[in-house]
Amino acid sequence: xxxxxxxxxxxxxxEGENATMNCSYKTSINNLQWYRQNxxxxxxxxxxxxxxEREKHSGRLxxxxxTSKKSSSLLITASRAADTASYFCATVxxxxxxxxxxxxxxxxxxxx
Amino acid sequence: xxxxxxxPSWVICKSGTSVKIECRSLDFQATTMFWYRQFPKKSxxxxxxxxxxxxxxxxxxxxxxKFLINHASLTLSTLTVTSAHPEDxxxxxxxxxxxxxxxxxxxxxxxxxxxx
Numbered sequence: 001x002x003x004x005x006x007x008x009x010x011x012x013x014x015e016g017e018n019a020t021m022n023c024s025y026k027t028s029i030n031n032l033q034w035y036r037q038n039x040x041x042x043x044x045x046x047x048x049x050x051x052x053e054r055e056k057h058s059g060r061l062x063x064x065x066x067t068s069k070k071s072s073s074l075l076i077t078a079s080r081a082a083d084t085a086s087y088f089c090a091t092v093x094x095x096x097x098x099x100x101x102x103x104x105x106x107x108x109x110x111x112x
Numbered sequence: 113x114x115x116x117x118x119x120p121s122w123v124i125c126k127s128g129t130s131v132k133i134e135c136r137s138l139d140f141q142a143t144t145m146f147w148y149r150q151f152p153k154k155s156x157x158x159x160x161x162x163x164x165x166x167x168x169x170x171x172x173x174x175x176x177x178k179f180l181i182n183h184a185s186l187t188l189s190t191l192t193v194t195s196a197h198p199e200d201x202x203x204x205x206x207x208x209x210x211x212x213x214x215x216x217x218x219x220x221x222x223x224x225x226x227x228x
Contacts, residue, residue, distance in 0.1 A: 030215070031215055033215070033216060035219075040203070040222065040224065041221055041222060042116075042118070042205055042207075042219035042220050042221045042222050043156075043205070043207075043217075043219040044219070045216040045217065045218070048214065048215060048216055088155060088156070092215055099146070099158065099161065100146070100158075100217060101158070102148075102155045102156045102157075103155060104154070104155045105153075105154075105155050107153070
């Protein structure tokens with residue numbers, strides 16, 4: 001079953017705007033990761049946040065984690081047309097032997 | 113970063129034939145690889161965990177006799193879809209854990225399988 005549910009399912013914004021995607025999960029986690037997938041391609045790791053962390057930055061990416069609400073958000077600032085892709089959150093549950101469970105994904109379209 | 117190579121990128125086959133997909137870690141040794149299946153505009157569903165030198169661990173609902181996984185070396189895992197049928201048509205993706213990469217996965221580029 002799906003561990004994570006993402007919101008929104010699809011998001012369309014203008015270049016330069018910020019994009020925010022949310023992810024909710026159900027079980028206790030060791031860490032939460034965000035991945036990006038271009039159409040018909042494999043996934044690329046973006047950022048990992050551990051269960052004892054609340055916020056993390058990497059370039060134009062900002063990730064927050066609220067373990068009390070079992071939710072995370074990914075913010076992409078100053079978006080570019082090249083950011084158009086599907087974004088997935090994935091969780092490593094506590095004691096899961098490093099197995100990732102993926103959310104349903106958000107399709108982001110950045111219009112030039 | 114670590115590179116995972118997956119071949120072929122796409123394959124079209126007739127119903128009843130078998131198809132083998134290869135997943136190679138090019139610059140690191142991967143004791144554990146994962147195989148996922150993805151339907152259009154959907155998330156990745158874990159099919160099985162492939163462990164070098166031992167039997168794969170399949171997720172509930174995945175037929176191990178249908179989806180044969182072999183992880184014979186530290187750099188190669190293969191997924192064979194046996195007696196493929198149209199309902200097996202899907203996007204299959206492998207991934208691997210790089211020993212020094214922590215918890216993050218490195219993914220192959222995926223294989224689009226179309227069964228006629």
